[in-house]
Amino acid sequence: MSTMPRPQRLDRRVTLAANRWGTRSAVGAFFGAVSRLGDGIFWYAVIAILAVAGGWRGMQAAGQMLLTGLIALQLYRVLKRWTRRPRPFRNCPGVIAHIPPLDEFSFPSGHTLQAVSFTVVAVHYFPVLAPLLIGFTALVGASRVILGLHYPSDVIAATAIGLALGNASLLAMS
Numbered sequence: 001m002s003t004m005p006r007p008q009r010l011d012r013r014v015t016l017a018a019n020r021w022g023t024r025s026a027v028g029a030f031f032g033a034v035s036r037l038g039d040g041i042f043w044y045a046v047i048a049i050l051a052v053a054g055g056w057r058g059m060q061a062a063g064q065m066l067l068t069g070l071i072a073l074q075l076y077r078v079l080k081r082w083t084r085r086p087r088p089f090r091n092c093p094g095v096i097a098h099i100p101p102l103d104e105f106s107f108p109s110g111h112t113l114q115a116v117s118f119t120v121v122a123v124h125y126f127p128v129l130a131p132l133l134i135g136f137t138a139l140v141g142a143s144r145v146i147l148g149l150h151y152p153s154d155v156i157a158a159t160a161i162g163l164a165l166g167n168a169s170l171l172a173m174s
Helices: 006-021 025-053 055-083 110-125 127-146 152-173
Strands: none
Touching (some): 025 127, 055 152, 110 127, 110 152
16 A cells, blocks of 8 residues: 555546546647647737727736736746645656646646636636636646646646636736
């Protein structure tokens, strides 16, 4: 019996299973593309479209998304330096990185934290975007595990932090 706590064993098992699924070329390519879009390209496009086509409300949403994104960036950098959790492909036998990571540490998933906080703000202003943004955000979170860059717990924690940050941003601006 492993001396590792049960939640950590489950985290590793799910990571390994998802990562193996990502070895299929179509799956790896799809989630690699999602992850790269989640680097910022998708969100910058959403912010620009809202600012240009969304009228005054779109400008407000875009500005708030930018401010929230800057806070999220600083927050996840501090958390990564503080926790220093190794990425699964470095610490979990059998897990491979399907794409290179943007930084050294795993906890929390910065992609997921940004995506969730952006989605909370954008959907507040434009609820019609919910299916697109929530769907894309879920794919971003899944991509990080499938690509071997994060554990599910990194993504779950980032989701909670992103929800709190997005909602705090909305409360601060109301």
